[in-house]
Amino acid sequence: xxxxxxxxxxxxxxxxxxxxxxxxxxxxxxxxxxxxxxxxxxxxxxxxxxxxxxxxxxxxxxxxxxxxxxxxxxxxxxxxxxxxxxxxxxxxxxxxxxxxxxxxxxxxxxxxxxxxxxxxxxxxxxxxxxxxxxxxxxxxxxxxxxxxxxxxxxxxxxxxxxxxxxxxxxxxxxxxxxxxxxxxxxxxxxxxxxxxxxxxxxxxxxxxxxxxxxxxxxxxxxxxxxxxxxxxxxxxxxxxxxxxxxxxxxxxxxxxxxxxxxxxxxxxxxxxxxxxxxxxxxxxxxxxxxxxxxxxxxxxxxxxxxxxxxxxxxxxxxxxxxxxxxxxxxxxxxxxxxx
Numbered sequence: 310x311x312x313x314x315x316x317x318x319x320x321x322x323x324x325x326x327x328x329x330x331x332x333x334x335x336x337x338x339x340x341x342x343x344x345x346x347x348x349x350x351x352x353x354x355x356x357x358x359x360x361x362x363x364x365x366x367x368x369x370x371x372x373x374x375x376x377x378x379x380x381x382x383x384x385x386x387x388x389x390x391x392x393x394x395x396x397x398x399x400x401x402x403x404x405x406x407x408x409x410x411x412x413x414x415x416x417x418x419x420x421x422x423x424x425x426x427x428x429x430x431x432x433x434x435x436x437x438x439x440x441x442x443x444x445x446x447x448x449x450x451x452x453x454x455x456x457x458x459x460x461x462x463x464x465x466x467x468x469x470x471x472x473x474x475x476x477x478x479x480x481x482x483x484x485x486x487x488x489x490x491x492x493x494x495x496x497x498x499x500x501x502x503x504x505x506x507x508x509x510x511x512x513x514x515x516x517x518x519x520x521x522x523x524x525x526x527x528x529x530x531x532x533x534x535x536x537x538x539x540x541x542x543x544x545x546x547x548x549x550x551x552x553x554x555x556x557x558x559x560x561x562x563x564x565x566x567x568x569x570x571x572x573x574x575x576x577x578x579x580x581x582x583x584x585x586x587x588x589x590x591x592x593x594x595x596x597x598x599x600x601x602x603x604x605x606x607x608x609x610x611x612x613x614x615x616x617x618x619x620x621x622x623x624x625x626x627x628x629x630x631x632x633x634x635x636x637x638x639x640x641x642x643x644x645x646x647x648x
Contacts (some may be wrong), residue, residue, distance in 0.1 A: 478623065492546065523549075
């Protein structure tokens, strides 16, 4: 991620569309469905079509079974009400501001009465929090507790945190850690330069997402996918351009990703946003595969310590190596397997 000195153009990655916006979901057990829902709504006592015999005897599927549900069992295991509630939280979180009930309903393609019930329930459970005007709702403390609990349990975040702080202190610009989540770059952590350093604060927050096809970090995180896997990931998916450098078709994206993988880093000057700059490198896990990526990013004018290639890239490379070592990566062992 590179930060521009001014706000990027609309859609340039500051926020993404609310997850599931415009989708419809089935109502199970009510005798009807929303438009576009899978046919064959089930009542709570219906026989679970396609369920195994042990399910019928009262034994639930194992987590491994649920991790790979069969298509014919989707509407057996899927809970539409829970999905709507989670999508409501995603919509508010990705908006980056409090939302009204009408806005939440519009984002989820729900009626105002359905959106009201969702918001009431989530507010009662403190997953949403009403604002002073009584009309808008923001994420509540229980969402933050879940998010921080998840982050605290991630080996990658724990391994990277001291290195991000060290990078920010050494370079005078913000450092970030990210992973790939499908077609998004998902930011897991960030470190700001200490007070008294350069007067620049990154606007990239933990949990922020950026489109991988348009992001230098994204190209690194996509580089280990085969052309076939990359094609499957982006089949029938539009790739909007944020700058003249953005790949907008599969062939161009494949070139960008392959180039990032061959170099082992990406140095960006205006690739994601005009006036922005970044240096990013991959972090590898015990298996030698890319587990995430780190970068330093800021408006190009903030990089005052020399050329990106010589004044910043070596520090990023060294930090990534230390993080990878904490994750159990042994470059000598990986080189032996490759040979």
